[in-house]
Amino acid sequence: MSIWPLTAEPALSVGGSGLAEIAERFGTPAYVLDEEHVRARCREYAKAMAPHEVAYAAKAFWCRAMARWIAEEGLSLDVCSEGELVVAGAAGFPAARILLHGNGKTLNELSAALDYGVGRVVVDSVSEVVQLAALASQRQKVLVRVTPGIDAHVHRAVTTGTEDQKFGLSIASGAAADLACRIRRLPSLELAGVHCHLGSQITSLDSFTEAARRLVAFMAGLGGLPELNLGGGHAVPYRPGDQGLDIAAFAGQVTGVVEQECAAHGIPVPRLTIEPGRAIAGPAGVTLYRVLTVKRGTRTFVVVDGGMSDNPRPALYGSRYHVERAGTPAPAATEPVTVVGRHCEAGDVIVPDARLPADIRPGDLLAVPCTGAYHHAMASNYNHLARPPVIAVRDGRARPLIRRETDEDMLRRDVG
Numbered sequence: 001m002s003i004w005p006l007t008a009e010p011a012l013s014v015g016g017s018g019l020a021e022i023a024e025r026f027g028t029p030a031y032v033l034d035e036e037h038v039r040a041r042c043r044e045y046a047k048a049m050a051p052h053e054v055a056y057a058a059k060a061f062w063c064r065a066m067a068r069w070i071a072e073e074g075l076s077l078d079v080c081s082e083g084e085l086v087v088a089g090a091a092g093f094p095a096a097r098i099l100l101h102g103n104g105k106t107l108n109e110l111s112a113a114l115d116y117g118v119g120r121v122v123v124d125s126v127s128e129v130v131q132l133a134a135l136a137s138q139r140q141k142v143l144v145r146v147t148p149g150i151d152a153h154v155h156r157a158v159t160t161g162t163e164d165q166k167f168g169l170s171i172a173s174g175a176a177a178d179l180a181c182r183i184r185r186l187p188s189l190e191l192a193g194v195h196c197h198l199g200s201q202i203t204s205l206d207s208f209t210e211a212a213r214r215l216v217a218f219m220a221g222l223g224g225l226p227e228l229n230l231g232g233g234h235a236v237p238y239r240p241g242d243q244g245l246d247i248a249a250f251a252g253q254v255t256g257v258v259e260q261e262c263a264a265h266g267i268p269v270p271r272l273t274i275e276p277g278r279a280i281a282g283p284a285g286v287t288l289y290r291v292l293t294v295k296r297g298t299r300t301f302v303v304v305d306g307g308m309s310d311n312p313r314p315a316l317y318g319s320r321y322h323v324e325r326a327g328t329p330a331p332a333a334t335e336p337v338t339v340v341g342r343h344c345e346a347g348d349v350i351v352p353d354a355r356l357p358a359d360i361r362p363g364d365l366l367a368v369p370c371t372g373a374y375h376h377a378m379a380s381n382y383n384h385l386a387r388p389p390v391i392a393v394r395d396g397r398a399r400p401l402i403r404r405e406t407d408e409d410m411l412r413r414d415v416g
């Protein structure tokens with residue numbers, strides 16, 4: 001699995017557009033997104049999982065163009081806020097294919113989801129069920145989010161399948177079964193299935209097959225249900241040599257285990273849903289930075305014109321990235337450097353252990369691959385830096401999907 005987008009000539013071009021030309025035209029920092037890569041991954045996922053369902057997790061990267069691509073490629077959609085739902089609505093995303101998530105949904109969110117007619121609401125607490133049942137004027141399908149008690153051995157901040165955390169209801173304690181029975185007694189709700197999400201950047205198929213076993217056993221206790229949603233979390237490579245999750249292997253093993261377990265428990269095989277976000281959008285993106293300064297001392301710091309405001313993941317999770325000088329063929333001699341941002345924090349490091357050409361200098365362009373997911377989505381205005389644009393590339397054409405934020409945009413909110 002490559003760390004670069006499908007159509008990339010690494011560090012030179014993506015989607016037939018030169019990275020140097022994109023930087024010149026749109027400025028830096030900038031996120032570049034390969035439309036063909038996104039679409040190809042959607043098709044690969046849909047084919048591997050057919051006839052089951054693939055729902056793109058909007059939290060990874062979301063805008064109207066993305067919504068249209070996902071809809072056109074036939075995927076369903078996982079949203080986890082009213083804001084994500086608003087974007088889906090603005091793009092005319094088919095309501096029946098939408099699932100609403102969230103461990104703390106507001107009343108407005110629930111009402112908006114019902115008004116839009118979302119296919120399923122993934123419920124996460126007793127109080128939410130009570131509220132939803134009261135608000136629903138027509139029968140609403142729901143899935144119960146459960147915690148199967150599985151540690152997928154990923155960063156603690158993105159571990160969500162274990163017992164002791166804020167998402168879902170515990171199978172082991174009986175809370176999940178109690179909520180399922182309660183839903184069945186509510187005439188405005190229809191218990192359609194169960195959901196779990198183990199975490200993110202998971203490389204092991206065993207975690208998913210074990211989750212499938214436990215969830216099928218749980219569903220059997222309820223006499224079987226039509227839907228089983230195993231969430232997202234499929235790993236992608238960020239650096240050369242990193243392991244990604246193979247969707248064909250995943251589909252083969254997980255569907256096989258579900259069929260076997262259902263046969264063993266004597267229940268019908270449910271329709272499966274999976275919710276990849278990162279695996280669709282992550283490797284489709286490349287971030288471009290301009291080098292501002294190079295400081296040589298005991299260590300060489302390469303300071304770029306972005307940082308933790310456009311990529312908080314190294315500071316949040318210790319995530320590791322690859323970086324290359326873009327737009328020029330790399331010379332043979334490289335030196336070890338630390339690529340840092342320009343924010344007022346010592347932890348504002350993009351790549352602590354990079355190797356860049358020894359003649360790296362201010363004005364050079366750098367490309368950081370695998371930045372299509374959880375980058376623009378998690379970007380902030382820290383130090384009042386404007387958020388970078390997202391530039392889609394395809395067939396030699398580059399166009400902004402999201403324009404660069406301006407000082408005016410930020411001042412507009414400053415109403416005091």
Ligand SMILES: Cc1ncc(COP(=O)(O)O)c(C=O)c1O
Nearest residue numbers: 057197200232233275276277278
């Ligand atoms: C419920 C749910 N589904 C899907 C995802 C997508 O995860 P990933 O982007 O790692 O595939 C997440 C991520 O947090 C999630 O919480």
